[in-house]
Amino acid sequence: MSMKTLFAALLFVPFGLVVAEAPVRVAVANYPLKYFTERLAGAHVEIVYPVSADEDPAFWKPKDDEVAAFQKADVILMNGATYSKWADKVTLPRRKTVDTAAGFKDKFIVVANATKHSHGPGGEHSHSGTAFTTWLDLQQAITQAKAVSEALTKKLPAAKDEIEKNFAALRADIEALDTRLLAAGKKLANQPLVASHPVYQYFARRYALHLKDVLWEPEEVPTAEQMADLKKILTAHAAKWMIWEGEPAKESVAKVQTLGLQSIVFDPCGNTPGSGDWLSVMKDNVAALEKITAP
Secondary structure: OOHHHHHHHHOOOOOOOOOOOOOEEEEEOOHHHHHHHHHHHHHHEEEEOOOOOOOOHHHOOOOHHHHHHHHHOOEEEEOOOOOOHHHHHOOOOHHHEEEOOHHHHHHOOEEOOOOOEEOHHHOEEOOOEEOOOHHHOHHHHHHHHHHHHHHHHHHOHHHHHHHHHHHHHHHHHHHHHHHHHHHHHHHHOOOEEEEOOOOOHHHHHHOOOEEEEOOOOOOOOOOHHHHHHHHHHHHHOOOOEEEEOOOOOHHHHHHHHOOOOEEEEOOOOOOOOOOOOHHHHHHHHHHHHHHHHOO
16 A cells, blocks of 8 residues: 555544555466465455466466556566566566565576477477476475565565464475475485476475476377387386376376386476365375385
8 A cells, every 4th residue: 555545544534443454466477476475464465366277377478468467566476587488578667576586596407408399378388498497396485485475574564473473384384395305305216207397307406306307298198209209218217107297198197007107296386276275286296206105
């Protein structure tokens, strides 16, 4: 709420009554940042997140009015690590914009010569450049949540204690999962794994996973050519498990089984899940990885 608006409101409020502060409008680049904002500030914020559930926020292309909604927000939370390609083509107010990954910029992973492909309504794109699913290293997720917390506290000083308490609870939730993933990584002891999509770079680094990826979509059954490419990978990388970013088609599961691969889902959760929330999806992810290490 601007000072002018607040002053005008006070003129019509009887002395002694508390004026309810209008929610702070927070624009977010992806679902993890939306979840962090909701956990930390709840009713104190109004979230701007216009990405439809069937799009990858990393390659989303906003319309003019959606860009304007970001520009007019009180706080703009960006993922950083070259996540929002659209942001290179528009001007966002610097004083409002927070790069939540700035705290570990020196740890970014650069991907070279990735193949172009398309899925969903976003059109053709490549995963070359800086790896951007930063939050799959859960310590980096905590750093991003902390950046959100600090940005919200600046805009909501009266809610500082509440936001800090909520951050402590969120941090504890994430650290518990991080501990389990570190343990799972040790049990896997560099066991070869295959991933359906090149989005697990920070995940693999943090949890010491020996991971090679292909470029498949969970909802699309792999072609004969794709199966042949996977077979070549398995010749030198004798994986027994394939990690999918979404629930794979039954026919896809059956096909990779012919090559000796079992399947699990580890959903990056970059966009709004069909059920649950970011934390519940991450809990399911951790349980799926632990399944590989079970005797």
